[in-house]
Amino acid sequence: MNIETCTLSCILNNPDNYCEEEKVYGNYIVQGDLAVVSGDTNSGKTLLASDIALANNDNLCYWEEPMATRTRKTIYIDGEHNDSQIARRYEHLLTCTSGDLIRGRFTETEYDDCIEDKLLAIEKLIRKNSDAKLLIVDNLMCVLNNGNSVRQTQQFIQGLKKIKEMYDLTIILVAHLSKRNSKNPIEIKDILGSSVIANYADSIIAVGNTCEGDHIKYLKQLKSRSSIKISEVAVLEIVEEPYLHFEFRGYDMEENLLPKKITSRSSISFSMGEMIYKLREEGLTVRSIAEQLNLSKSAVGRFLKN
Numbered sequence: 001m002n003i004e005t006c007t008l009s010c011i012l013n014n015p016d017n018y019c020e021e022e023k024v025y026g027n028y029i030v031q032g033d034l035a036v037v038s039g040d041t042n043s044g045k046t047l048l049a050s051d052i053a054l055a056n057n058d059n060l061c062y063w064e065e066p067m068a069t070r071t072r073k074t075i076y077i078d079g080e081h082n083d084s085q086i087a088r089r090y091e092h093l094l095t096c097t098s099g100d101l102i103r104g105r106f107t108e109t110e111y112d113d114c115i116e117d118k119l120l121a122i123e124k125l126i127r128k129n130s131d132a133k134l135l136i137v138d139n140l141m142c143v144l145n146n147g148n149s150v151r152q153t154q155q156f157i158q159g160l161k162k163i164k165e166m167y168d169l170t171i172i173l174v175a176h177l178s179k180r181n182s183k184n185p186i187e188i189k190d191i192l193g194s195s196v197i198a199n200y201a202d203s204i205i206a207v208g209n210t211c212e213g214d215h216i217k218y219l220k221q222l223k224s225r226s227s228i229k230i231s232e233v234a235v236l237e238i239v240e241e242p243y244l245h246f247e248f249r250g251y252d253m254e255e256n257l258l259p260k261k262i263t264s265r266s267s268i269s270f271s272m273g274e275m276i277y278k279l280r281e282e283g284l285t286v287r288s289i290a291e292q293l294n295l296s297k298s299a300v301g302r303f304l305k306n
Helices: 008-012 045-057 083-089 115-128 150-167 194-200 270-281 286-293 297-305
Strands: 023-025 034-039 074-078 102-104 134-138 170-176 203-209 216-224 233-239 245-252
Touching: 023 045, 034 045, 034 150, 045 074, 045 134, 045 170, 045 203, 045 245, 074 115, 115 134, 115 150, 134 150, 150 170, 150 194, 216 245, 245 297, 270 286, 270 297, 286 297
Parallel strands: 034 170, 034 203, 074 102, 074 134, 134 170
Antiparallel strands: 203 216, 216 233, 233 245
16 A cells, blocks of 8 residues: 655645535535435435435426536435335326436345345445446445444445445435434434444435424534535425425524424514514515515514514
8 A cells, every 4th residue: 555645735736626516415415425314203314315316316306406416327225115105105206207216125135134245235236337326325224233233333334435435426324313302403413323424424414303394394414524514404395296305495593493492582683573573564474574584484483473
């Protein structure tokens, strides 16, 4: 093994080092990342992972702007759903796209195999589909023989990182959050296997439940090595047509969306509060006020109720 050297000035004067990184999912995940999508049970983390797959493989996106810089052949290893569940969830998907996204799953015998064998099966799948650029594994718990094994978690993530570098991939791993108080903000330490995941992952995002109902979720950035951490969370709505997916609704502060928490009036400045009251007296709707003041509809609504 050799060590390559380069002066700092050489690095700073190389224009290639300033090229904008290609987006896999907005500023949340960029090309070449080993990323983690996490979330509580029934928060929609698998739905988000599927949205990321379709955004890259088929250029399907329901945000204000495209979330993927370009299309990428995508492989989705699914340990969550059987074919019947997928068919019902995406019954009308073929009205939007050709449906050539590759979905795979471990056979029953492979679920009992050791981590090395599962990694070999993944690598074999990548070699068979050599033009694939994005791999999604859903989820970590389904892969591990012992879901709480730190050693197995480390072994699997190290293996994924090696595969990523060997085949020039972006890899996304879906992971569960441990049991926690849902009234509190989501943190990296809440992820099962966080002690390992935090060290190896380039980017980590989480889907959280909200006080707005089962159909409204939020997306939070927990870690990024390629951009400044986003302070606000994205508010997403689950929509069933033409297929089950998330639609972007705006940005808000996480504290305003946490279950059973009421937005503090102090989170909106005095001058902003006066403007909200003034516009309300003029007959504007909550939605119109939110749009005019660049606030979330939920934040304005809660402010007026308090």
